[in-house]
Amino acid sequence: xxxxxxxxxxxxxxxxxxxxxHLLRSRRHRTAWLGTLxxxxxxxxxxxxxxxxxxxxxxxxxxxAIVLLVLLFARPLLERKRADAGREAHVVxxxxxxxxxxxxxxxxxxxxxxxxxKSLLAGLPEDAEITIAExxxxxxxxxxxxxxxxxxxxRTDYAGALDWGLERLADSDAEQKVLHIITDLQxxxxxxxxxxxxxxxxxxxxxxxxxxxxxxxxxTDVKLLNPYAAATFAIAVGTRFYGPLxxxxxxxxxxxxxxxEMEQAVDASGTTVLNVPFSGAPAGGRPVCGVxxxxxxxxxxxxxxxxxxxxxxRTSPVLLLDGASGANLFEDEGYFLCHAxxxxxxxxxxxxxxxxxxxxxxxxxxxxxxxxxxxxxxAAEQTRGLRRYVEQGGSLLFFLxxxxxxxxxxxxHRAGLLPCRAERLPVAVPRPxxxxxxxxxxxxxxxxxxxxxxxxxFRESFKFELGPSVRVLARLANGAPAILEGTxxxxxxxxxxxxxxxxxxxxxxxxxxVPLMRELFGxxxxxxxxxxxxxxxxxxxxxARAPGLYGDGPTTVVLTDPRETDPAGADEEAFRDRLGxxxxxxxxxxxxxxxxxxxxxxxxxxxxxxxxxxxVLSMLENLMAERTYA
Amino acid sequence: MAFVTMQExxxxxxxxxxxxxxxxxxxxxxxxxxxxxxxxxxxxxFSVEFEAHREYQRGDDLRHVNWNLWARHDRLFVKQxxxxxxxxxxxxxxxxGSMRTEHGPTAKWxxxxxxxxxxxxxAKRTHDAxxxxxxxxxxxxxxxxxxxxxQFQDILGMLERAEPGGRASIGHAFExxxxxxxxxGIVVLISDLFDNEEEIxxxxxxxxxxGHDVIVVQVLDPWEVALPKGGTYEFHxxxxxxxxxxxxxxxxxxxxxxxxxxxxxxxxxxxAAGIDWLxxxxxxxxxxxxxRYIWRRAExxxxxxxxx
Numbered sequence: 001x002x003x004x005x006x007x008x009x010x011x012x013x014x015x016x017x018x019x020x021x022h023l024l025r026s027r028r029h030r031t032a033w034l035g036t037l038x039x040x041x042x043x044x045x046x047x048x049x050x051x052x053x054x055x056x057x058x059x060x061x062x063x064x065a066i067v068l069l070v071l072l073f074a075r076p077l078l079e080r081k082r083a084d085a086g087r088e089a090h091v092v093x094x095x096x097x098x099x100x101x102x103x104x105x106x107x108x109x110x111x112x113x114x115x116x117x118k119s120l121l122a123g124l125p126e127d128a129e130i131t132i133a134e135x136x137x138x139x140x141x142x143x144x145x146x147x148x149x150x151x152x153x154x155r156t157d158y159a160g161a162l163d164w165g166l167e168r169l170a171d172s173d174a175e176q177k178v179l180h181i182i183t184d185l186q187x188x189x190x191x192x193x194x195x196x197x198x199x200x201x202x203x204x205x206x207x208x209x210x211x212x213x214x215x216x217x218x219x220t221d222v223k224l225l226n227p228y229a230a231a232t233f234a235i236a237v238g239t240r241f242y243g244p245l246x247x248x249x250x251x252x253x254x255x256x257x258x259x260x261e262m263e264q265a266v267d268a269s270g271t272t273v274l275n276v277p278f279s280g281a282p283a284g285g286r287p288v289c290g291v292x293x294x295x296x297x298x299x300x301x302x303x304x305x306x307x308x309x310x311x312x313x314r315t316s317p318v319l320l321l322d323g324a325s326g327a328n329l330f331e332d333e334g335y336f337l338c339h340a341x342x343x344x345x346x347x348x349x350x351x352x353x354x355x356x357x358x359x360x361x362x363x364x365x366x367x368x369x370x371x372x373x374x375x376x377x378x379a380a381e382q383t384r385g386l387r388r389y390v391e392q393g394g395s396l397l398f399f400l401x402x403x404x405x406x407x408x409x410x411x412x413h414r415a416g417l418l419p420c421r422a423e424r425l426p427v428a429v430p431r432p433x434x435x436x437x438x439x440x441x442x443x444x445x446x447x448x449x450x451x452x453x454x455x456x457x458f459r460e461s462f463k464f465e466l467g468p469s470v471r472v473l474a475r476l477a478n479g480a481p482a483i484l485e486g487t488x489x490x491x492x493x494x495x496x497x498x499x500x501x502x503x504x505x506x507x508x509x510x511x512x513x514v515p516l517m518r519e520l521f522g523x524x525x526x527x528x529x530x531x532x533x534x535x536x537x538x539x540x541x542x543x544a545r546a547p548g549l550y551g552d553g554p555t556t557v558v559l560t561d562p563r564e565t566d567p568a569g570a571d572e573e574a575f576r577d578r579l580g581x582x583x584x585x586x587x588x589x590x591x592x593x594x595x596x597x598x599x600x601x602x603x604x605x606x607x608x609x610x611x612x613x614x615x616v617l618s619m620l621e622n623l624m625a626e627r628t629y630a
Numbered sequence: 631m632a633f634v635t636m637q638e639x640x641x642x643x644x645x646x647x648x649x650x651x652x653x654x655x656x657x658x659x660x661x662x663x664x665x666x667x668x669x670x671x672x673x674x675x676f677s678v679e680f681e682a683h684r685e686y687q688r689g690d691d692l693r694h695v696n697w698n699l700w701a702r703h704d705r706l707f708v709k710q711x712x713x714x715x716x717x718x719x720x721x722x723x724x725x726x727g728s729m730r731t732e733h734g735p736t737a738k739w740x741x742x743x744x745x746x747x748x749x750x751x752x753a754k755r756t757h758d759a760x761x762x763x764x765x766x767x768x769x770x771x772x773x774x775x776x777x778x779x780x781q782f783q784d785i786l787g788m789l790e791r792a793e794p795g796g797r798a799s800i801g802h803a804f805e806x807x808x809x810x811x812x813x814x815g816i817v818v819l820i821s822d823l824f825d826n827e828e829e830i831x832x833x834x835x836x837x838x839x840x841g842h843d844v845i846v847v848q849v850l851d852p853w854e855v856a857l858p859k860g861g862t863y864e865f866h867x868x869x870x871x872x873x874x875x876x877x878x879x880x881x882x883x884x885x886x887x888x889x890x891x892x893x894x895x896x897x898x899x900x901x902a903a904g905i906d907w908l909x910x911x912x913x914x915x916x917x918x919x920x921x922r923y924i925w926r927r928a929e930x931x932x933x934x935x936x937x938x
Contacts, residue, residue, distance in 0.1 A: 029862035029875055035728030035738070035854055036824040037867045037874050039892065043884035044876055051880045 004075035004122065004605075011070040018062035054624060061621040065614060072610040077122060089129040089174035091165040092117055095183035096149055097136035097156040098539065098564035100209075102184070102300045109209045110152045113182045116207055117145055120180060122605055131168050135161035137540040137561070151546045153302070153539030155561040156189025158579055162198075169202055180205040187570040188563055195580035204581045208572060215243030217250060217268060217296030218303035218565035224288075224310045228352045233312050237292050241268045242567050246297055256290040268296065287311045287534050287555050303565045307548050309534045309555045315354040316368035316525040322357050323375030324403050324501070332357070333373040333401070336508035337500040340517040353521060364389045368525035374401030374499045377408040383415045390417065391489030395524035400462055401499030409462075419486020419493055421465040428461035428504065434477035440485075442494070442523035443473055451515060458482050459504040462497045483520075492524055683707040718775040718815025719753040719760040720842070721746045722807065723789075726766050726798035727869040728824050733853040734912035741912040742820045742849050743789040748920050749818055750785045759815070760785065764792050767799035769806040775815065797869045798825040804833025814841035823848050823896060824869075834905055845906040847919065848896070852911050855889055857882040 003009070034040065094117055100110040117132075124130060133141040136154030139161050161181070169177040183189075185208050198204070221238030237252060245268045254262045287309040294304045318341060320334040329335060334357040341353040356367075361382045364370045370386065372378075378386070390396050396417060400409075404424070412418040433453045436443050446453050453474060464481050466472065473483040473494075484495040498504055500517070507513050533554035537543050538561045550556040576583060683696060686706035694708040723746050729739040746762060753760035761775035762785050773781075773788055800821070811817060817837050823830060823846070834844050857863075857878045864875040893909055900907040910919050 029864050031864050031866065032733070032853065032858075033731055033866045033868050035731045035822050035851065035868055037865055037870075037872050038824070039885055039888040040857075040865060040874055040876065040881065042888055043881040044874065047881050047884050051877070054880075 002077045004077065006074060008070060008074040011073060012067065014066050014070070015063055018059060018066065021062075058621065058624050061617055061624060065617045065621060068610050068614045068617060072607055072614065076606045076610075078604045078606055087127065087129070087174045088125060088176040088178065089131075089169055089172035090124055090178050090180060091131045091133065091168050092120065092180045093139070093161050093165050093182065094132070094134045094145075094148065095136070095156065095181075095209075096134040096152040096154070096541070097186070097189065098153045098302055098560055099156065099184055099186045099188075099300060099567070100152045101302045102567075104299055108152075109184050113184075113207075113209050114145060114148070116182055116209070119605065120182075120207070121145070129172055129174055131165075133161075133164070134541065135164070137538070138542060139164040140541045149541070149544060151539075151544060153543070153547065153560060153564075154541055155538070155563040156183075156186050158183070158189045159191045159195060162195075162579055162581075166198070166202065176203070177201065178203045178205055180207060182207045182209065184209045185569045185572065185575050186564070186566070187568045187574075188566040190570060190575065190578045194578050197580045198582065204576075206572060206576065206581070210569070214567065215241075215245050216298045216300050216303070216565055216567040217241045217245060217294055218300075218562065219252075219292050219294050219306040220303075220562035220565060222292055222306050222308040222310070224312060227311065228313045228315045233288075235288075235308075235310065237306075239266055239294060240562075240565060241296075242565070250294060250296040253293045253295070254290060255293070256288065260290075266294070289549055289551075289555065291549075298567075300565070300567060302547065303560045303562070305547075306559065307557050309549060309557045311534055313352065316352055316521075317366060318353045318355045318521060318525070319362070319364055319367040319370045320355050320357045321361050321370065321372050321375055322359055323373055324401065324499075324503075325359065331501075333399075333499065333501050334371070335501065336513070337371065337373065337399075337517060340508070340514045341521060352518070352525070361385070364394060365392075367394070369395040369397060369521055371397045371399060371500075371521075373399045374403045374501070374503075375408070376403045377405055377411070380411075383411060383417065386417055387415050387488065390491030390493060393490040395491055396493045397520060397524060398493070398495045399500040400495065400497050401501075401503060402461075416488050417493060418495065419470045419484060419488075420467050422495075423463045425461050425463055428459035430457050430505070431460050431476040431478055431480070432457050433474050433482055434479070436474035436483075437472070440471075440473050440523075441526065442485075442520050443483075445515060445519050451512065453512065453516070455510070456507060456512060456516070457505050458498045460497075461504070464495075464497075494520060494524065496520070682710045684710055717753075717756075717758040718811070718813050719749065719758050720775060720807075720811050720815055720817040721749055721760065721762045721785075722803075722817060722819045722821070723762060723764050723792075724766075724798065724800070724819075724821030724823075725764040725770055725792055725794045725796075726825075727795050728798065728822055729794040729849075730868055731822075731851040731854060732912075733851050733858075736912055738822060738849050738851055738912055739794045741910075741916070742847075743792070744916055745820055745847060745849070745919060746789060746818075747786055748916060750782055752920065752924075754782045762788060763803075763807060763810065764788075765800060765803035765807070765821075766796045768802050769810070772810060774810065775813075799829075800825045801829030801833060804829070804836060807833070808836055808840065811837065811840065811842060815843075816845065817842045818845045818847060820847045820849060822850055822854070827896070827899075831899060831903070834900070835903055838904065843906070846900055846908065848893070848907070848909040850909065850911050852913050855911055856886045 094110075094113055096110060100108065100113060102109045121130065121132075131141060132143070132145060132148075133139050134148050135157065136152070137157055137160075138154075140149075142148055158181075162179075165179045165181075169179060179202055181204065183206075218240050219237060220240045221236075223236050223238075225234040225236050227233075235254065237254065239252065248268055249265045250268045252264050252266045288311075289307075289309045291305055291307045296304060298304070320337055322332055322334040324333040326332050326335075334355075338355045338357050341355040342351055361378065364386065370389070372386075386394075386396060398412075398418065400422070406424050409418060409422045409424070413421050433456045436446060436453050438444060438447045443453070445451050458476055460476055460478070460480050464470075464484065466481065466484075469486055471485045472481045473485055474481075476482050480497075482497050484497070486493045486495075498507075500508070502508050507516075535554050535556045537556055537558050539545075539547050539558055540561070543558055545558050547558045547560045550558065570578070573583075575581070683699065684707065686695060686708050690708045696707045696709055699705070699707045723742055725739070729737070729742060731738050732740075734741075750760045750762070757777060759775035759777045760781060761773050763772045764770040771788060771792065773784060775781075807817075817834075819834065821830075834846065837844050859879050859882055862875060862877050864873055866873050897907050897909070908919060
């Protein structure tokens with residue numbers, strides 16, 4: 001026999017209590033006088049033997065009760081050898097996914113699972129191969145239960161855990177193989193398609209923890225509605241409710257790191273996306289950090305709050321120098337370009353740019369990029385100003401068109417604004433883009449899968465004398481450059497050998513126009529607003545930290561996996577069916593699992609018998625004490 | 631203003647009554663209380679007793695004609711009564727140390743002297759001569775029976791001054807008592823009877839053989855009848871000084887059974903010997919004791935008359 005908690009034997013010191021009580025009771029007395037002690041002496045003589053025996057029995061009962069109580073806490077194990085023993089292999093998988101954090105009566109499902117695992121391990125033979133592992137989104141083997149994560153979390157992947165356990169058992173040469181799964185049977189963790197039935201020779205011991213609640217409210221998502229904001233941005237909080245909750249509406253609180261707090265009532269039925277707008281933008285590229293809390297009474301509290309770190313970028317101001325005013329608004333050179341950079345329907349809030357169309361060049365230093373759109377010519381002072389602007393890190397994009405004069409091309413080249421010499425061709429021939437550099441950041445989007453420039457038609461009207469400092473981003477079907485890049489100082493210069501309106505091609509009417517323009521400008525202004533790095537990590541087996549914000553180095557947000565929020569549980573039969581497990585059996589059927597498991601050592605906890613003994617002793621003591629003293 | 635009589639106090643609050651120290655007052659209260667509870671006077675039983683029938687003679691009171699006999703024999707007979715002479719009432723009071731036991735409203739000794747005072751007053755009322763003897767291992771004090779006017783006060787004075795103590799040896803006391811009670815009368819022994827049963831029994835029978843009517847009043851403390859429960863007690867023997875520590879719960883039942891058996895044994899023995907027997911506890915009303923005595927005494931004399 002061995003003890004799980006041998007240090008509890010220190011409680012045997014309490015044996016002094018009944019002894020002291022016994023002694024004190026016999027010392028304390030009252031004095032009385034009688035006319036004769038004759039009858040008393042006779043009565044005492046008659047009852048003395050039984051009385052002494054009864055006192056002794058009473059003392060014995062009390063001492064025994066304390067010994068039993070101490071042993072009960074020490075949890076003795078009875079080990080019995082069996083003659084026909086054989087080797088066994090056991091893999092114990094303990095669910096440590098987020099749903100195991102469901103708390104009922106102050107105790108989590110994980111704690112209850114841990115207790116069951118302890119009891120299970122205590123009953124396994126000493127010579128068995130025992131593998132203990134926790135599983136959630138992945139499986140992690142541990143040497144003992146004490147090495148399990150203190151912080152459960154992560155989505156449930158039953159299939160992965162099952163495969164992991166079966167692989168371990170397959171490597172074992174034991175005669176008997178048992179896979180124990182201690183879990184809350186969360187339906188969300190089951191594979192969507194039923195798995196094929198498992199091979200026999202492995203017994204699946206499913207130990208369910210029925211703690212999963214019938215209802216749950218959760219925050220599943222927190223995101224920015226407009227990640228590029230000039231002054232105001234909005235946060236969207238996604239909430240989800242399962243099952244009948246006590247209240248129709250619950251409170252949603254948003255708390256920012258700077259102390260700003262907002263609160264809204266949320267309809268607690270079905271999926272709700274709540275937009276929480278507020279003003280202000282962080283400076284210096286720091287993320288907006290905070291937490292959203294949902295005050296809903298449910299048993300799974302972990303998903304009732306969600307931390308966030310959202311990067312809000314300021315929009316980049318872009319100057320569009322319109323060189324060809326039309327008869328009306330739509331014929332202006334920069335009309336389509338301006339709208340492509342600012343307005344984009346549903347994604348209006350996602351625009352990175354704040355374009356401004358001007359007829360006369362203004363000081364470009366306030367702008368992240370300047371587009372010279374089919375401009376006839378620039379004054380020498382303006383040319384020098386642009387040169388300085390580019391040298392200091394500004395970006396310049398030339399849209400060449402019918403209004404661009406050859407003299408201007410030569411002047412710009414001389415000033416260093418054009419990366420190479422260019423000449424106007426007498427005839428403008430329409431040609432599609434034949435090839436483009438998908439490795440270039442500006443054209444990476446057009447990799448053939450997400451987009452393609454093959455349908456874009458240019459009019460070949462300029463001839464370029466390419467030098468070693470010029471990089472051609474796109475060429476026409478005949479090899480003529482269509483988009484070029486050069487550098488001056490710290491700045492970038494792109495040359496788009498066509499206008500940006502509908503004069504030469506119908507590109508603005510095609511869907512490719514907006515992404516192409518945005519990518520080109522995005523490349524030009526890329527480094528003007530450096531983004532702070534935010535790492536989003538889902539809680540899981542490999543993430544030991546509790547959900548929250550961690551600011552060491554790059555801001556890290558550990559999030560509760562929203563897939564764990566669905567509290568629906570599966571019954572044991574459905575669970576086995578979906579995972580292809582054999583039907584539950586109390587004892588392994590010989591035909592299916594082979595002979596009954598044989599153990600060399602059977603370890604059995606004796607606390608039930610001790611508790612029963614304690615109950616009987618206390619009843620006897622009460623009976624005896626009543627007869628003795630009452 | 632409403633006056634409360636002693637018999638009312640004795641009836642309503644026996645505990646308070648037993649605490650009163652004035653023996654004469656208590657005796658009056660007891661006697662009056664006892665007589666108040668009787669529906670017809672028992673005095674006649676002491677002074678006028680039926681003797682015999684005789685033929686009716688001219689001038690006889692018709693109230694004394696026995697009409698039943700006339701109906702059966704067609705002759706007139708009148709009932710003839712015997713006018714009793716005064717009795718000698720010998721009160722023997724146990725004054726040993728065991729009488730000091732006090733766990734009820736009063737000590738056994740106080741209860742006993744009050745009972746004796748009541749008997750003395752009752753005798754005074756019936757013009758009987760009454761005397762008192764305090765007995766221990768011998769006759770400690772003795773006041774011979776007299777009918778003098780001051781006898782009652784003398785008795786009360788002696789009882790007031792007496793203090794119980796010493797060990798009992800009633801056998802020796804009875805030997806002395808036989809020489810002091812030469813005239814036939816009534817002997818009332820008030821004691822707890824914790825002494826040797828045989829010696830007491832022999833002594834009482836000796837008194838009976840001298841023609842005395844013997845009445846035994848056993849006075850016991852409530853704790854002597856049934857031990858208190860719920861604790862450990864160290865009991866001291868008031869006469870021997872012996873000590874015994876017991877958990878009363880363990881022996882109470884056995885103790886009570888033994889005392890009950892002892893009392894029943896005494897009752898049977900005295901009943902068989904024709905000795906009047908009364909056993910009372912100190913928490914019982916004194917007047918009850920006297921009432922029981924009066925009626926039993928009356929019945930006894932009546933029975934004796936019928937058998938005469």
